[in-house]
Amino acid sequence: MRAPLMPTDDATRDEPLAEGARSDGLDVAAIEAKWRAAWDEARCFESRVEPGRPKYYVLEMFPYPSGRIHMGHVRNYAMGDVIARYKRARGFNVLHPMGWDAFGLPAENAAAERGIHPAAWTRDNIAAMQAQLKSMGLSLDWTREFATCEPEYYRHQQRLFLDMLAAGLVHRRASMVNWDPVDHTVLANEQVVDGKGWRSGAPVERRELLQWAFRISEMAEELLEAIDGLERWPDKVRAMQRNWIGRSAGASIRFELSAAAPDGAGEIEVYTTRPDTIFGASFIALSVDHPLIRSLEGGNPALAAFTAECRSAGTSEAAIEQGEKKGFATGLSVKHPFVPGLSLPVYAANFVLMEYGTGAIFGCPAHDQRDLDFARKHALPVLPVVLPEGADAASFAVGDEAYVGPGRLFRSDFLDGFEVETGKAEVIRRLEETGRGEGRVTYRLRDWGVSRQRYWGCPIPVVHCEECGAVPVPTSELPVTLPEDVTFDAPGNPLDRHPTWKHVPCPACGKPAVRETDTMDTFADSSWYFARFTAPDCAEPTDADAVDYWMNVDQYIGGVEHAILHLLYSRFWARAMKITGWLPAKAVEPFDALFTQGMVCHETYRAGGRWLAPEEIERGAGGAVTERATGAPVEVGPSVKMSKSKRNVVDPEAIIARYGADTARWFMLSDSPPDRDVEWTVSGVEGAYRFLRRIWRLTESAADTLPPAGAAPGALSDAAMELRRATHKAISEVTGDIESFSFNRAVARLYELANAISRAPSPEGDAGAGFALREALEAFARLAAPFVPHLSEEIWARLGCEGLLAETAWPEADATLLVRDRVVLPVQVNGKRRGEIEVSVDAPKDEIEALALADGAVLRALAGAVPKRIVVVPGRIVNVVV
C-alpha cells in the first residue's frame, strides 16, 4: 500500500528521513540546533523581578525523573510553551521554570535491583531528561532549575516543616496503616492488591504506628469554601476536591449503655446524617477498631475471631464491594434517647469505618440500604418513619429496598408531620436540649500522614529523646542530610538500620538520642516547589520580594491525575506558608488558573496474545496488519493511553530525531482539543511534517522576490486585499484561540492562512502583492512561533526581519481589514436555507428584504405564498416566514 520511501509505522526508528524529503533544503536538525543556541546566547527566557512591569507565571507540573520523557510530557510542555511564548510576545515578564520532582520509590527500586545508588540513578536520569526537554525548544528559564532531592532544596522544606510544627500544623499521632511484614514498610492503599503487598505478595497487616501528620483536616472548611473562588479551574477538578473533602452535616448522638461496658464506658457516641430517622433505629453498629469493641475482645474469643477476620480482609475497593455485611452481636445494648424502655442491640460490624465520624452508627433499616441489608440478615425490626408523598401511613412498608427519598415523618412522636430537613433541625434541637447529642459537621478529609519508612525522601528533622520526647532539630543545624553509605539488600528502611547516622545527642538535653528515620511523603516536595521557583537560590525558603512579585501562578498546566492530592496539598501548604510567614496572603490559593490536559493515546497491537510495539507491526495492501518479524496477523485494538504494559508507546526522542521538535509539537497541538485525549498516529505526524515543509517552501520561493518591509503601496489589487484580510483574520482568530486554550483551532487557522498564502498573486512586478505576501508570511511566522518556534525563527530570518522572533512583539490585527464591505447572506424560508444574496454590509433592511424576495430559489420555495414576516439579522441571515 505504501511505497518504500514513505515513512510508515516504523516511524519510531531513529533514521532521519530520506534525502528526497529534504529536497527543499530544510535541514530540520540543523535549524533547530541553531535557533536553540541563539536563544541561549541571547538569554531570551531568563527572567528577573522587574517591579512595575506586568508579570506572567506559567508553570507545568514538573516531571519525575524516570529517565526518559514520554509523550505526555511533550503534550504538557508544548502547551505551556505556547502560553509562555505568547505571553512574552504580549509584553509580559514571563516566569517559566522547570525542575525535578526527584525523590521517590523508583530510585530505591533501581538501587535494590541494579545496585545503583538512588542519588546517582536520579541525577543520571535528570541529565538525560534535561537534554531531551532542551531538544524540544521550550522557552524555559533553566537558570532556575532545581531537583527536590538536593539538600539545597530539601533543607528549606525541613525548615518549613519545623515552622509548621511550631505553629501546630504538624503533629505526631497513632494511626492505622497497611504494613507489609516482609518489606517492613507502610504501603499506600494503592499498593495493596487483594489484601497483599504489591511487591512482596505477603498478606498486609493493619497496624497502628506513630506517624507524623499535617493537620489538613483542621482546614477542611476553609479549603472547601475557597473552591468557590477558583473560577478558572475546571469544574471537574473543583467537584473532585469538594467530594474529597466530603463535608456532611448531621448530628452526633450519645446512646446510654444499658449496662456499663468492661472498660467502664457508659455510652456510645454515634454520628448520623439522618437524625430525623431516630425513631426508626433498630440497632447500633461499631467498627471492629472501635475502642469499645477492642475492650471486649479479651473476654470474648468469638468476637476476637470475628474482628481479626474483618481486619485481615482487604481494604481495597473491590474487596469491600463484594464483602457482605457481617456483624457480631456483642451482647450489649443501649437505651433509645427518646423512647423510654426501648433498647437497641450493639453489634460489631465490618462495614463501619473507624476513620469516619465516630466509628459508630445507629442503624435505621427502613431508610438506609446498608442498614436494611444488615437488618434482614440479623432479623432486626424495619420501622419506616418517613412517609413518601401520597403513600398510605397504615400500609407503607419497606421490602428489599430502603426508602431514601423525601417525605413526612410519622410514627416519630414529636417529629410527626415534619419534613426530612426540618425534622433534622428539630431533633438536633431536642438532643442539645436534653444533652444527648448535638449538631455536627463531619468531613471525609483526614489528616495527611506523611511518614514514610523510606530512604529516598526528605528527612523529617526531628530527634527522639527518651527524656525530652520528639525534639525539633535546631534550624541552625539544617539540613539533616541523607547519609550516602546505605544499602538496599535488606528489607526495610536503610536509615533505620544505618550504623551511625541516626545516633545523635538530643538537641535539648544533650543525652544520646535517635533521629527520626522516617522521611516525608514525596507529595510534600511538590507542595511548595512553585514558590521556590520564584527565588531558587534564596538562603531561606522564599524571598519576600520575589514571591510578592511572581506569585500567584497565573496558569498551571498538568494532568488530571493530580486533580485531588497534589493540588489539595499545595493549597494546604500555601496556607501553612502564609501562617508561618513564607508566603503573602494573596498566595493562599497559589494557582489562579488550572488547565488539565488530556492523555496521549495510541492503537494497541496483539499477535498470539503478545502485545506488540508500534514499530513491530507492518501494514500491508488492503490494510492487513502483520507482525514485521514473523508475518503473523496482528489484532489491532482500540486507542488507549500509552503505557509500557500495552507497549503502545512512541518515544518522543525518536520522533524528534526523525521529524524534529517542531513537528512533534505541531502535531501534538493540532488534532484534539487540549483537554481531551489525543490519538498519536503516524499519518498525523506525517501530515504535520508535510505542512511545515510546505510553509517553508512557500517562504523560500517568495523570499527573494519580496519587497523590503515598508508601508503599503497606494492601491492593492483585489487578490492582494484578499490576502491581507486573510492575514488579519488569522491574527485575530489565533490570538483568541490561544487565549482560550483552543490550540487545535489556532492550528486550523494557521492552515487557512497557509492556504491563502498558496493562492496569493505573484509578487513579481506587483508591489502591492509583494507587500501583502510579506505581511502574510511575517504574520504566519509570528503567529506560529509559540507552536513551532524553530521553523518560525528560520522563516523570520529568511524574510530578512530584524532580531529574534522570540523577542518580537505579537502582531496586532487591523480592525478595518476584519470587516468586509459586502457580505453574502443566506436566505431561509421557514428556517430552511433556500438561497443567498450579496449585499453591502450596511444595506438597509428593506433593501435586504426586497433582494431576498427577488431571489429565484426563494421564490420557488415560496411557491406564491405571502410572507408573514421577514427576520433580518444584519450580517448574518435572512429568514422569510410564511
Place this chain on the structure above:
RNA sequence: GCGGGCGUGGCGGAAUGGUAGACGCGGGGGUCUCAAACACCCCUUCCGCAAGGAGUGCCGGUUCGAGUCCGGCCGCCCGCACCA
C-alpha cells in the same frame, strides 16, 4: 450509588441560538515523471443522473430559526464511594 463530562462524515474534530461538517487525516481522480518518490490541482456527509431530499444518539418542548437552550430517555468515558 454519588459527582463530572461526552454523543456531529470512514477518522480526529469546527460551528457568539443564524449557511452543519472549518482545518487536518484517510480515500478517489488528475498534473508532473520513462516510471516512481516528492510536490501541486480537483473531488470527498448520505440518498439521487439531476432537480431535490435527508441529516448532529432517541422522544418531546421553547424559538422566525436548535448540534447549541429546556424536559425526559438511551449509550459511552472519567473520578469517588460500605462515608453512616
